[in-house]
Amino acid sequence: MAKEIRNKEENYSEWYNNLVIKSDLAENSAVRGCMVIKPYGYAIWEKMQAELDRRFKETGHVNAYFPLFIPKSFLSKEAEHVEGFAKECAVVTHHRLKADPDGKGLIVDPEAKLEEELIVRPTSETIIWNTYRNWITSYRDLPILINQWANVVRWEMRTRLFLRTAEFLWQEGHTAHATEQEAIEETRQMVEVYAEFAKEVLALPVWVGAKTPSERFAGAVETLCIEALMQDGRALQAGTSHFLGQNFAKAFDVQFTNKEGKLEYVWATSWGVSTRLMGAMVMAHSDNNGLVIPPVLAPIQVVLVPIYRGEEERESVLAHLDDLKAKLLAKGLRVKLDDRDNVRSGFKFTEWEVKGVPLRIAVGPRDLANKTVELAFRDTLKKEIHPLEGIEDKVVQIMKDVQENIYKKALDFKEKNTFEIDSYEDFKVRIEDGGFFLCHWDGTAETEAKIKEETKATIRLIPEWDNPVPGRCMVTGKPSTQRVVFARAY
RNA sequence: CGGGGUGUAGCGCAGUUGGUAGCGCGCCACGUUCGGGACGUGGAGGCCGAAGGUUCGAGUCCUUUCACCCCGACCA
Numbered sequence: 267m268a269k270e271i272r273n274k275e276e277n278y279s280e281w282y283n284n285l286v287i288k289s290d291l292a293e294n295s296a297v298r299g300c301m302v303i304k305p306y307g308y309a310i311w312e313k314m315q316a317e318l319d320r321r322f323k324e325t326g327h328v329n330a331y332f333p334l335f336i337p338k339s340f341l342s343k344e345a346e347h348v349e350g351f352a353k354e355c356a357v358v359t360h361h362r363l364k365a366d367p368d369g370k371g372l373i374v375d376p377e378a379k380l381e382e383e384l385i386v387r388p389t390s391e392t393i394i395w396n397t398y399r400n401w402i403t404s405y406r407d408l409p410i411l412i413n414q415w416a417n418v419v420r421w422e423m424r425t426r427l428f429l430r431t432a433e434f435l436w437q438e439g440h441t442a443h444a445t446e447q448e449a450i451e452e453t454r455q456m457v458e459v460y461a462e463f464a465k466e467v468l469a470l471p472v473w474v475g476a477k478t479p480s481e482r483f484a485g486a487v488e489t490l491c492i493e494a495l496m497q498d499g500r501a502l503q504a505g506t507s508h509f510l511g512q513n514f515a516k517a518f519d520v521q522f523t524n525k526e527g528k529l530e531y532v533w534a535t536s537w538g539v540s541t542r543l544m545g546a547m548v549m550a551h552s553d554n555n556g557l558v559i560p561p562v563l564a565p566i567q568v569v570l571v572p573i574y575r576g577e578e579e580r581e582s583v584l585a586h587l588d589d590l591k592a593k594l595l596a597k598g599l600r601v602k603l604d605d606r607d608n609v610r611s612g613f614k615f616t617e618w619e620v621k622g623v624p625l626r627i628a629v630g631p632r633d634l635a636n637k638t639v640e641l642a643f644r645d646t647l648k649k650e651i652h653p654l655e656g657i658e659d660k661v662v663q664i665m666k667d668v669q670e671n672i673y674k675k676a677l678d679f680k681e682k683n684t685f686e687i688d689s690y691e692d693f694k695v696r697i698e699d700g701g702f703f704l705c706h707w708d709g710t711a712e713t714e715a716k717i718k719e720e721t722k723a724t725i726r727l728i729p730e731w732d733n734p735v736p737g738r739c740m741v742t743g744k745p746s747t748q749r750v751v752f753a754r755a756y
Numbered sequence: 757c758g759g760g761g762u763g764u765a766g767c768g769c770a771g772u773u774g775g776u777a778g779c780g781c782g783c784c785a786c787g788u789u790c791g792g793g794a795c796g797u798g799g800a801g802g803c804c805g806a807a808g809g810u811u812c813g814a815g816u817c818c819u820u821u822c823a824c825c826c827c828g829a830c831c832a
Contacts, residue, residue, distance in 0.1 A: 616793045
């Protein structure tokens with residue numbers, strides 16, 4: 267069962283509002299479906315970037331940057347790739363405007379038509395592989411392990427804040443390898459990096475597995491992914507890692523001479539996560555009091571709120587909190603001292619709670635007298651009084667505990683909402699309540715499509731079980747080698 | 757592109773059978789307050805999405821049009 271929170275769309279907009287606003291830049295549809303990321307939201311994205319980037323570097327990758335514009339002809343070189351992306355591309359056709367001869371304003375200058383249209387990248391496989399062709403001639407040039415931080419544009423029919431914006435920020439890794447085995451291992455390694463990141467940083471437990479052919483990335487031989495569960499019971503694809511085989515090498519003619527002196531096509535992978543992760547984090551942890559941000563990600567981990575009346579008290583409490591802030595900063599914590607004098611402390615409490623700051627420390631005259639502080643925990647909403655002595659070490663520990671606690675809560679939710687179902691009739695009923703469903707499937711695209719058609723549920727992934735248990739397809743009764751994970755997804 | 761809905765103050769909304777444009781929040785000023793979103797008094801802020809029509813008179817009725825939101829098809 268999903269939590270009480272489910273279907274409360276108004277919660278989403280309230281949560282989101284602290285982080286982003288929907289772009290209202292234009293009255294026409296040009297920037298419909300884009301979002302403005304506010305500083306507080308962007309700080310979370312920066313933290314995600316830093317944590318991901320560190321993991322990429324640790325696994326031997328380097329960053330680079332490729333152009334935003336892709337010649338139209340590039341996109342058509344890989345048959346399945348073009349099939350998948352052609353329907354959602356923004357196209358640049360001209361390079362100049364001029365004054366409208368019939369009146370005010372500007373028109374596109376027909377003289378300035380581009381010889382070949384440019385596509386605003388929906389993903390960068392094509393332009394990167396076009397570049398790799400010139401970089402790779404020998405096995406000594408391999409592997410190439412490059413990541414790029416970029417924005418991409420996908421002109422979706424329908425957008426959804428965070429989860430499907432027309433423009434989004436992401437990272438895309440594009441690697442080139444001499445052997446199939448190495449590329450497969452890279453694909454696997456990166457999905458594991460994502461799963462670890464989801465757990466340790468987003469405090470989000472995920473399923474890891476392979477997509478079915480129908481859900482695969484356009485141009486991939488295999489797509490691995492991580493899938494998370496939102497509090498409303500719907501699944502969210504949170505990251506993908508693709509084994510591209512030699513598809514792009516063949517499309518862009520990227521060959522190398524191997525140790526035996528023979529020409530071979532290069533093996534490829536690509537993998538990415540996006541600002542969608544912010545949506546995942548928000549929808550997984552937030553509650554009716556607002557955002558709940560895991561400490562590792564929180565732009566502000568600890569907020570210090572002074573309580574006082576009168577100028578004299580204000581000064582002594584603030585002096586005290588200045589000291590405390592310095593002690594906490596020295597421990598590497600991200601601390602905010604809210605010394606605003608134009609709002610009351612109660613207002614501050616609520617404001618930081620809504621923004622999801624993991625820990626609030628309030629200090630007033632009473633605490634000054636008793637040498638204590640009041641700790642208020644965002645995740646549990648509990649409050650406790652703690653001696654001032656040694657508080658900085660205590661807070662360091664609290665950050666770890668809270669991170670762990672938020673993860674455990676999400677893990678518990680995921681486990682309670684994962685069901686083994688063997689009857690399709692049961693499935694049809696139970697799917698309405700959301701969650702992950704472990705079912706047997708006969709492995710055919712027909713059955714997969716039928717289930718999607720009848721229940722709106724899709725196969726989120728095929729897990730790699732330690733001990734796969736065979737059974738019979740819940741729809742057709744045909745043999746199945748193992749259970750797969752179904753859910754309704756965003 | 758189908759199906760539904762909404763456009764009135766910065767935001768959220770009300771506006772009766774057509775008759776001087778309203779409320780809440782926010783904003784500004786002053787005062788009292790201050791251990792969980794304070795209160796009082798005063799104030800600023802509007803081509804009622806746009807165009808046309810009916811009428812003595814339109815936020816309200818009619819026509820046209822534009823925009824946005826939600827649900828589907830598409831998708832990370």
